Amino acid sequence: MATIKDVARLSGVSIKTVSRVVNNMAEVSPETRQKVQQAILELGYQPNNMARSLVNGRTNTIGVIIPHSADYIFTHPFFTEVLRGIAEVLSANNVNLLLHLAHGRTPYANLYTQRQVDGLILMSIPLGDPNLEGLAASGAPCIGTCRIAENDNSIRWVDADFAGGVEQAMEHLISLGHRHIALLTGPKSLVSVRLREQGYRNSLKKNDLPLVDTYILEGSFTSESGHALAIQAMQLPHPPSALVCGDDMMAFGAVQALKELGRRVPEDVSVVGFDDVSLARFSSPPLTTIRQDTYQKGRIAAEALLSFIRGKNDTAPAQIMLDTSLIVRNSTAPAKHQ
């Protein structure tokens, strides 16, 4: 493979001059530039990025960290949507995307410490992640597409207003006459899950409805879990007339379970999802859900990180909250008179 020296030799100039041509620096005479470009073309020369990075200390690569099994990540539409936003922005900026699926093992701060990336985007980090200390110590520029601690402003993030979203769903259901509403949550190790529960509690209080502990069911963000929790909810002494689910996958599983139990959705039981995954409108019945703009979340996070790394961080706020909106489809209906 041709190196800068080969080009220098062929065009009869010094390597420094070749470097100047390659990097489009001003102080090169037109004739020399011409000569060098000819040689570059002839040899098919491409600069070696390892060497470049070594001297200027930048890798032109951003690491995306998702501390879950690839299994979970890629079966879940949420991650791919965020990734889509990130990938688009990085690609447009000619920055490489290094995908790091560290489920617990490798301390991901190493990616920065070992100079493999210029910064990190953190997705779906659980509370008390043991890697966070090392991350802070490393000084790696980073941003989360989720909140990482409940009241921590030390790390920047872009995230949806989960509490507000669930409140919207609750208001919708309550206005339809529902009084017995269960919450099917994801793992409470995630701040977003806690915030959803917060929204649920807020709405109950605001509407003078009692908080029934057994109506809060913890699971995981999978259709299987939604399926199991829905059955559990329906076997309660006083089964709820509506289910608010942590995400759309859970909602799909819940709808399936309700059908299997012989309950009609939405006539017998209303179901609300969260995310507005693209398939939500093709499911049957089309799913009422709280839309968060997951794609924008990815875009904004990537843009914020890039501009921070490039030193334009003065203006950008450290934390960015994105709105949610309720999309009413056909999985919710007025409560049956009891």
Next chain:
Amino acid sequence: MATIKDVARLSGVSIKTVSRVVNNMAEVSPETRQKVQQAILELGYQPNNMARSLVNGRTNTIGVIIPHSADYIFTHPFFTEVLRGIAEVLSANNVNLLLHLAHGRTPYANLYTQRQVDGLILMSIPLGDPNLEGLAASGAPCIGTCRIAENDNSIRWVDADFAGGVEQAMEHLISLGHRHIALLTGPKSLVSVRLREQGYRNSLKKNDLPLVDTYILEGSFTSESGHALAIQAMQLPHPPSALVCGDDMMAFGAVQALKELGRRVPEDVSVVGFDDVSLARFSSPPLTTIRQDTYQKGRIAAEALLSFIRGKNDTAPAQIMLDTSLIVRNSTAPAKHQ
């Protein structure tokens, strides 16, 4: 950030000895090793991978190329499944995954030429991709998770038996009494799409059924396209009684369209998908589909590439064909007597 020199200074040995300790080489006395490890710990030293790569010429990174818009890639479950397989294998081998979403613009061979990756995995490459020449010229180790040309053995690949898969679907439909079967295909610039059509034609011939040109409808792998093509098919003078779709997304869209047209699935029209995406069994009706093990495709491709790069390529065949299987659910039923 601490370098190898700092460690050498602190522990009172040469940098070469530190290097030996870091790389676990044998010829270091226990006491020296102890001393050096102490210093490494104290300074929090991490070797700089740029420098390492520069000298030994390996990046420990594999590039995954998907020449489509991120938009398309990440809304389509197929890609994420392959990625899941790839990511798992690479992660287990401690190899980084560089995601490159080059929709046409950047010649992706550059990733190798510029020494950013040790090899490439190519996904969903269209026929006549202008980057392929450059790729061959670069000598980059690579493998496709799709066939890239119709009769080209120069590039290794792992792919499903699309023709065979469609034949299975056709046999199923024909055995249910269907005689008017339409094929809703993806873009014919993909070899896989042509192979599906080949399977369709094979089955017709084998069963002495006429080939009706208007029954082959070309679109793209999206639910929107499936929706549009299904309407188109149903507006034909002799509408088909069954639709074989290029993938599950198209099938979902087709089912939706049929519902909108007042046709029941499967009573009036049977629909078969392709892929067996995880949501296929939650759709309504649950989708009959041709399963390809997309996840395994990713795993196998990654493993084959790694072992090729590591020089154990003698045994592995250059091309690997994966079986498909028909999963019969509720979107297909006997043809109505006409």
Next chain:
DNA sequence: GTATTTAATGACAACGTTGTCAGTAAACGT
């Protein structure tokens, strides 16, 4: 016509590692 600026170029060090090879001291064989 001389001093001063400007434009273009190259020699060399530096980035942080690993590879090559030579060196030293201890252990061994006879």
Next chain:
DNA sequence: ACGTTTACTGACAACGTTGTCATTAAATAC
């Protein structure tokens, strides 16, 4: 006691770039 092996160690070059600074020649100023 002397040569030979063995175990350990370090000096130095190399990887392919870019940054610093010096050098040269031409252009400009007075």
